[in-house]
Amino acid sequence: MYTDNSGQTDPPLAFHIMKFAFQLFKKPATKLSPKEYCTVKQHAEQEVFLHDMILSSEYASGVVIPSSVIDYTLESLKNEYSKEEDFFEYLSENSLRLSNYLDLLTSDLKVEAILARVAARDSSVSNREVKEYYHIHQDSFFIPEQRDVRHILICTENQYSHLPKDSALNRMLTIYSRLLDAPYRFDEQARRYSECVSAPDGGNLGKVKPGELCEELDSHLFMLEEGEISEIIQTPFGFHLLYCEKVYPAQPMVFSEAYLKIHQILGRKKKLQSCREWLESLFSLH
Numbered sequence: 327m328y329t330d331n332s333g334q335t336d337p338p339l340a341f342h343i344m345k346f347a348f349q350l351f352k353k354p355a356t357k358l359s360p361k362e363y364c365t366v367k368q369h370a371e372q373e374v375f376l377h378d379m380i381l382s383s384e385y386a387s388g389v390v391i392p393s394s395v396i397d398y399t400l401e402s403l404k405n406e407y408s409k410e411e412d413f414f415e416y417l418s419e420n421s422l423r424l425s426n427y428l429d430l431l432t433s434d435l436k437v438e439a440i441l442a443r444v445a446a447r448d449s450s451v452s453n454r455e456v457k458e459y460y461h462i463h464q465d466s467f468f469i470p471e472q473r474d475v476r477h478i479l480i481c482t483e484n485q486y487s488h489l490p491k492d493s494a495l496n497r498m499l500t501i502y503s504r505l506l507d508a509p510y511r512f513d514e515q516a517r518r519y520s521e522c523v524s525a526p527d528g529g530n531l532g533k534v535k536p537g538e539l540c541e542e543l544d545s546h547l548f549m550l551e552e553g554e555i556s557e558i559i560q561t562p563f564g565f566h567l568l569y570c571e572k573v574y575p576a577q578p579m580v581f582s583e584a585y586l587k588i589h590q591i592l593g594r595k596k597k598l599q600s601c602r603e604w605l606e607s608l609f610s611l612h
Contacts, residue, residue, distance in 0.1 A: 495565055
């Protein structure tokens, strides 16, 4: 139970401890180690103080949180617990009624809305600023290496296939042996045997960037040379073959390609700076 200096239950402190326990350590506060609890409590106390200042500021005037947003957020928070009963048990342990919790949750959402309102001040980004950023950081903007790839999948025994694992592997070995000497047949073999959704298109997955495929396939694909077929790759879905048709080397982005990304970067920076300056002004008043 979380109390103030008079020994009375402090609902805001309990609320924020509850929140930071999941944000920082992904578990309920009752499961924290003493060291973890001290860290969480320190963050919670600072946030209670900060939120009090924000909610009493002029920017808080007229901020209303729709009930649908409150309901959605509450359900998301309940889902952090293995059972809904655990959530309500935690409220009870800290002398928090659901009505108290909803009031505090609403205040928390109001703070987010107020900060968003503050961040929107003077957050416009000019073309000149974007151009200056591009010229200074031009080396940071490039199009990563990409590859045209085709894919064959033979599923192992699961909801996708009736084949036992050994039969699936034998089928893939047969396909693989055909393709080693005739990679140009990949399209045909994919259409005939692949159980991937890309089969009707000859296994064509199009132009792929690093990270777009699952880790096992991604690591094999970006080791292939142009025109090379991978070894047989096993994943929980089954057995796979990849064919790297074409390699597109990494290349710098021209200004028009980098524009939107830079605009977003500068916009976020301006919003953060606006919030930081506003919060500092609040502290100067206390």
